[in-house]
Amino acid sequence: MLILIFDTEEERNRFLYLHETYSLTIMNTIQRFVSDTYDAEDLYQEILILHAKHINEMDFSDYKRARNYVITLSSNLCKNYLKKQKRKIERIEFYDDADDYTGEENGPLDWVLEKDAFENLIKELDQLGDKYRMVLELKYVNGFDDDSIAKELGITKKNVQMRIYRGKALLKERLYKKAYGKK
């Protein structure tokens, strides 16, 4: 325990490393949602602190994964920030490929055998509302528990659990409809 308390330099380096390595990625993500420089800088501080709180859940050894973690968490927090501020998203994410989704209806056998299920699920995730996708991403991509999600989004734990449940139910319903052509 004493070693943990006084193990200073390496720990401090981790926090600074987080800022030095991912500052531009986080800022770039923020600027996709918030155009005002001062607002963006304030939000950056908040998001950085949150990353620091969950630093042990980040895998710094894998740059791609860590970057993905940072981007997912940052964009979800930006969306939540905007929602809290009751402002509309000022810029639409350029990577949003929801329009590509054509909604073709294949039979259930094809749906499974043609290995489309996974792709369909990704497309359905694009179609899913932010409200549900945010909690699912924070849970499955960022590895947050229900309490942490509730705290960061400013909602109750029960609400988080309900959104996860409803999000999954919506996805299942849509996939089922897609596979069998009916509800």
Add this chain to the structure above:
Amino acid sequence: MAKNNESLDEIFDSMLKAALIERSMRRSANYPATETLAKTTHMSKRCDQRARRAMNWFYYKEKLDAVYRFGKKCAIIAIVTLSTTLGALLLGSQEVRASILDVIIEIYEQFLEFRNETRDRDLSEYKLELGYLPDGYSLSEEVETSLFIRKKYVNEKSETIEIWAYLNGKYAYQIDNEVYNISPCNINGYSGRVFMSKKGGSNIITWYNGDVGMYLEAYLSKKELIKIAKKIK
């Protein structure tokens, strides 16, 4: 069927997790490379300094929290160890045990109930006689039932000595804890209790002599009471 549904749910959850990760990875892949970001994304010096200060602050806060948590654990361990050691040491002492017993008896409730069990005996086998009677007292009342023998002695001042012997089965009596000072005593090798009145009333001795439960009440000193009790035949 339920198990089947559970398995399907688990498969769906795994697929969902994989799809969410894959989706976010694809999004991240569309992000500009670090070199491009350096050119396109601007972070002011002020923001950079604030972030460094925030990280330092966060680092020290984490350390302080760790020290606090560690200190709290140490304090709890120390308190538990000290309490256990002190308790063990104290309970090793007879005086402390006796005091604790007295305290428990005193605080338990105002009226103490003493429950005793005697052997079932034939009443005719037992005769209650006092070997010592203080001067001036004479027998005024004698009652023998299947449950007890009671004798009452009175002097000229109408002060009484009452002696009860409970012969059969179980018996119990209540004593007002706030009126009496309670102390242990020894009657011919048997342990008993002396109840000395705080308000100038009668004093009582109770004990069990191996066969019967005994109860002696009189307006006499503790010494005299014990003398009477020891000489009961």
